[in-house]
Amino acid sequence: xxxxxxxxxxxxxxxxxxxxxxxxxxxxxxxxxxxxxxxxxxxxxxxxxxxxxxxxxxxxxxxxxxxxxxxxxxxxxxxxxxxxxxxxxxxxxxxxxxxxxxxxxxxxxxxxxxxxxxxxxxxxxxxxxxxxxxxxxxxxxxxxxxxxxxxxxxxxxxxxxxxxxxxxxxxxxxxxxxxxxxxxxxxxxxxxx
Amino acid sequence: xxxxxxxxxxxxxxxxxxxxxxxxxxxxxxxxxxxxxxxxxxxxxxxxxxxxxxxxxxxxxxx
Numbered sequence: 577x578x579x580x581x582x583x584x585x586x587x588x589x590x591x592x593x594x595x596x597x598x599x600x601x602x603x604x605x606x607x608x609x610x611x612x613x614x615x616x617x618x619x620x621x622x623x624x625x626x627x628x629x630x631x632x633x634x635x636x637x638x639x640x641x642x643x644x645x646x647x648x649x650x651x652x653x654x655x656x657x658x659x660x661x662x663x664x665x666x667x668x669x670x671x672x673x674x675x676x677x678x679x680x681x682x683x684x685x686x687x688x689x690x691x692x693x694x695x696x697x698x699x700x701x702x703x704x705x706x707x708x709x710x711x712x713x714x715x716x717x718x719x720x721x722x723x724x725x726x727x728x729x730x731x732x733x734x735x736x737x738x739x740x741x742x743x744x745x746x747x748x749x750x751x752x753x754x755x756x757x758x759x760x761x762x763x764x765x766x767x768x769x
Numbered sequence: 770x771x772x773x774x775x776x777x778x779x780x781x782x783x784x785x786x787x788x789x790x791x792x793x794x795x796x797x798x799x800x801x802x803x804x805x806x807x808x809x810x811x812x813x814x815x816x817x818x819x820x821x822x823x824x825x826x827x828x829x830x831x832x
Contacts, residue, residue, distance in 0.1 A: 581800065638827035639774060642820040643781050649816050650788050656809060657792050661799050679795065 596709035693717035774828035
C-alpha cells in the first residue's frame with residue numbers, strides 16, 4: 577500500500593497518474609547508449625584490425641562486459657524506479673504530488689482541494705504537443721501560498737478538469753457544512769453540528 | 770588469475786544483489802503494483818543471474 581494512498585474517513589480516490597512513458601525513454605537514453613558503447617567500440621576496432629578478432633572469446637572480455645552490463649542494468653533500474661514512483665493522486669479531498677527525485681530523495685506535497693486557488697497546464701515543445709503531455713501546476717490560496725508542479729503528465733487537461741470539478745464540489749460542501757471530514761467528525765461527536 | 774576473476778565475479782554480484790535489495794525495498798515500500806514489482810524484480814534478477822553464470826564460466830576458463 578502506498579503510504580500516500582491511505583484515505584481519510586469519507587475520502588475516495590479518483591485517479592492516479594504517472595509520468596508519460598516518453599520521459600522514461602528520455603532518461604533511459606544515456607544508460608542504453610552506455611550499454612552498447614563498449615560493444616560498438618570494440619567491434620569497430622576488431623573490424624578495422626587494430627584489436628585481434630579473438631578478443632570477443634577471451635575470458636577477460638566476458639568478465640569486463642558482464643560487469644559493464646550489470647552496472648548499466650542497475651543504472652536503468654534506478655531510472656525505472658524513480659519513474660514508477662512518481663505519481664499524482666487525485667482524491668475527493670486532496671491532490672497528492674509524489675516525486676521520487678533520487679533513490680533516497682522523496683518529496684510528497686499534499687494540497688487540500690478547498691485551498692486550491694489556481695490550476696495551470698503547460699505544454700512545451702513539439703514532442704510534448706504531439707504526444708499530449710505537459711506540466712500541471714496547482715497553487716494554493718492563503719497566507720502560505722504553496723505551488724506544486726508535476727512535469728510530464730499525460731493528458732494534463734483532463735486531470736486539471738477533474739481537480740477543478742472536485743474542488744468546486746469540495747468548496748460547496750465545506751460552505752454547507754457537508755464536508756466529508758466534518759460530517760465524519762460530527763458523527764463521531766468530536767465537534768458539534 | 771582465476772582468484773582475481775573469482776574476486777571480481779563474486780564482488781560484482783554481491784554489490785548487484787545488495788543494490789537489488791535497495792530497489793526492491795523501494796518498490797515494495799512505496800507501493801508499486803504486484804505486476805510492476807514482479808516484472809521489475811524478474812528482469813533485474815534474470816539478467817543478473819545470466820551474467821553471473823557467464824562470469825563464472827569465464828573465471829573457470831582462466832584456469
